[in-house]
Amino acid sequence: MNHSLSRREFLATSAAAGVGLLMPDQRASAAPFNTTLKKALIGAPTEETFAEWRAAGFEGMETNVWDVTPAAATEARRLADRFEMRIHSVLRGWANFNQDADTVARDIASVERALRAAQAYGADAILLVPCRIDNVRMPAAHEFDIEFDEKTGHVIRVIEGDNEPYQPYIEAHNHAADASREAVEKLIPVAEETRVVIGLENVWNNLWVQPAIFANFIASFDSPWVQCYYDIGNHVKYAMPEDWIRALGKLIVKIHVKDFAIDRDHLRGGRFVDIRDGDVNWPLVRRELDRIGYNDWMTIEGSQDLPLNEQNRRLDLIIAGE
Numbered sequence: 001m002n003h004s005l006s007r008r009e010f011l012a013t014s015a016a017a018g019v020g021l022l023m024p025d026q027r028a029s030a031a032p033f034n035t036t037l038k039k040a041l042i043g044a045p046t047e048e049t050f051a052e053w054r055a056a057g058f059e060g061m062e063t064n065v066w067d068v069t070p071a072a073a074t075e076a077r078r079l080a081d082r083f084e085m086r087i088h089s090v091l092r093g094w095a096n097f098n099q100d101a102d103t104v105a106r107d108i109a110s111v112e113r114a115l116r117a118a119q120a121y122g123a124d125a126i127l128l129v130p131c132r133i134d135n136v137r138m139p140a141a142h143e144f145d146i147e148f149d150e151k152t153g154h155v156i157r158v159i160e161g162d163n164e165p166y167q168p169y170i171e172a173h174n175h176a177a178d179a180s181r182e183a184v185e186k187l188i189p190v191a192e193e194t195r196v197v198i199g200l201e202n203v204w205n206n207l208w209v210q211p212a213i214f215a216n217f218i219a220s221f222d223s224p225w226v227q228c229y230y231d232i233g234n235h236v237k238y239a240m241p242e243d244w245i246r247a248l249g250k251l252i253v254k255i256h257v258k259d260f261a262i263d264r265d266h267l268r269g270g271r272f273v274d275i276r277d278g279d280v281n282w283p284l285v286r287r288e289l290d291r292i293g294y295n296d297w298m299t300i301e302g303s304q305d306l307p308l309n310e311q312n313r314r315l316d317l318i319i320a321g322e
Contacts, residue, residue: 033290037319039312040088040299045076045121050083056308057316060086062254062299063121064093066114073120080122088297089199089229089254090118090126097183098131098176108183111198112190119194125253127229128198130180132205133172137165141237141269146210153177153217169206176207177217184226191225199229199253209238211247218251227251231301232280233258237269241280245288252294256301257315274303276314286321 040060043049053061061080068076080087092114095107111128118126139159147156154174157163163170184198191198200218208214218228228251232241237260245252259278263270276282298319303311 033286033321035290035293035295037289037294037298038086038088038296039315039319040086040297041311042091042299042301045079045087047079050080050085052308054083054085057312058085058308060088060297060299062089062091062127062297063087063123064091066090066092066117066126067110068117070116070120073117077120077122087121087123088125089123089299090114090121092126092128094129094132094205095183096131098133098172098179104179104183108186111187115187115190115194115196115198118196123196125197125199125227125229127201127254128184129201129203129205130184131176131207133169133176133207136169136172136206138169138206139166141209142264144209144238146213148213148216150216153181153213153220155213173207181217181220184221188221188223188225197224197253198226200226201229201231201234201256203231203234209235211239211244214244215247215249215251218248227253229254229256231256231258232285233260233272233275233278233302236260236279237262241285242288245285245292249292252292254296255289255294255298257298257318258300258302272302274306274314275300275311276317282318283321286318 038060039058040062041053041058042062042064044065045061045063063076077087092111095111096103097107111126114126143159145160146158148154149156154177155170158166158170184200187198202208202214208217214228218226228248230244230248230252232255234256235244257275259273259275259280261270261273261278298315300311300315306314
């Protein structure tokens, strides 16, 4: 089956879904939520960091220290416990699953180490960006109108009209998707053994840039050990967060909290800004997270220039639906 949604239909649907949720009086009178969200930041597990974050009101950490022994991770877990903090996930980051065989083997082994470290940390997920594609001509963010084969996940077109200029991108995209699927499937047994979910993220890697195709890719594994690590601000230039959340639904295992200011006249489509300073409709995002039953961590990525207390205050407002 082919999947296609015109940009006009996509925007009309999004606007219709959001109407009534944007009115100030409705924001102020939002009903209580059925879900509970916890607050975290990204960093290295040290005594000083845990003390500062706990004092500022945070409850946990996503650690970017992934290449450690299980013994070292276990010690970090004990340290977190002393401060009544939780290391809830591990940021493994970029992999190169669409490169040469030696590189792929090396990166698969490194992700296995990250999974075992996560288990020792007491984390239940890792963040993994399976690969990226560069140096090929792509449409501008607002021009994308992806059609894909739901069975293979292969892209058929990326814009309405003539796709010949973008054929190298389409071919690179399909190769990257196939290579990523093959590599991740090799990691599923380790994920199951460690009881740690592989949370796939599509952070500015030029892949799966619209909600339906990314949801299709993750669902294609048909495994509870492969889910989505969704970053609220990463793909605002392609589609608004509420549309990503609706498409991904129960596939979402973790959330990064980030904001983005859209600029359609700029080649990159805008810029990242501090949370609550951009174009994300946070009350609507909170409502959609509640609708899909997301009960987990909200981890701020970016906004490091804000004082810890201010980051905590803004995240509290987001969690409250304001």
